[in-house]
Amino acid sequence: MTFLWTGLAASWNFYSGYCGRLSIGHAAFLGIGAYATALLYANYGISPWIGILVGGALSAIVALIIGGATLRLQGTFFVLSTIAFAKILETFAITAKGITGGSLGVLIPYTPGFLNMTWSGKLPYAIIAWAYMIIVIAACVKLEKSKLGYFLKAVGENKEAAENLGVNSSRTMLKAFLISAVFTSFGGSIMAMYVMYIEPSFVMSMGNSVQFILLAIAGGLGTAFGPLVGSFILVPVTNILRGSFPSISGLHGLLLGLILIVVLLYRTNGILPALREFVDNQRRRAKNDIKS
């Protein structure tokens, strides 16, 4: 599960982290991926492997429409529009009972096998989630070194100045938004197959979006490995907290929130950049020691 969350956080980071436009509604893409896979498999017996791709394609189309419509929105307005978009899809998933089964959700039949992407043990799922995480992080590493990555950062910092240098800001943002949405959708598909049951309030909820966004923010916005660091610290901490205070429900959430606030107050950039800075300073000090 940690791998999966990391992958999702990194998918989100791919767009919002590098260009600084926070899409709080990314759970919508997770939902699209999850539903596409689950419905195709449960109703038509189509292999989830194909379902993943269908979900990705659907997400790409939706991302183009939503991304295109929200291009001109800036700052808070963009954030709000993504929330509205996620809410619309969630509501749709609840009310369109004929298609999605409404709030009852979709139960995925349990027939283990490779083609069905269903196994009795947890290991294969872990491998898939791990591969997913690696692919998304690798994509982020590649992004950082590519033209798109440079353009995305530049647009995020100053759209006018970037356009002056020949950057087509609309195309840059759309491209990244689309890739980010497709990756998120893949994560949603994997999540659906692992949990074997999906419902709107689970896969499409704001809480879900916020969870992987927090991982990315805590780890380090706009850094390829930030989401990894964030997840591998925060997910276990969440579990420990939940285990330590089982009697009071919700207390772990409160404590987690506090930890996050402290991290963000102390280091606005997140944990990873802070670590890097620390290492750099140590090195510099060591160098100076040698000199003197």
Added chain:
Amino acid sequence: MILRADAITKRFGGICALDKVSFEIEEGSIVGLIGPNGAGKTTLFNCINGTLPIDDGRIYFCGEEITNKRSYELARLGMCRSYQIVKPFRSMTVLQNAMVGAFCRVKSRKSAQEIATEALETVGLYEKRDEKASNLNIGESKKLEIAKAFSTKPKLLLLDEVMAGILPSEVKVMSKIVRDINESGVTIILIEHIMEAIMSLSERIIVLNFGEKIAEGAASEVVRNSEVIKAYLGVEEE
């Protein structure tokens, strides 16, 4: 002729910021654009390079009409500007800043790095290439503005007050940078208040006042023009 403006008009509500401004820029020249504060100099830049749409008139660049083209299209055609109020990409390093411009011409990171490095050498920021752009002082930031624009390999460069707010000793350095870039084959339009610099650099000068072109000509002629003196110093009541 690299740039031709034909009766550019720009209104902000009731105010006419540019009133039928026409001029032509010879390829390879350095042209100064001067005028009192609020004359419309920066607005003229904004209109030429597509940051602001114009209300009337036409603009031609290298013989092609570019009226109301977007600025990223113009950058690809070979026109780029620097900003009076510097706009660096703060979280990126100096080299990365220039590389954004270089990606306008090349795809691979390596060639972008080469172009950007060259541009940084031209403006004398090579030593600072790994510094975060947010750590630069104002003089260095102005140089970075030039380097970013120069990295797009422009034919025409619009420089907006690159010498404002820098040390007097740096003005000479900056003048040399402008001249070097010009000698590499780039036409330059220069907005500047420092007369000494603009007089020595520009072959021709265009003077704006209240959105109208009031004079144009060789530097020595323009300073003797009575309209220009009136605009800058006012007239004595008789």
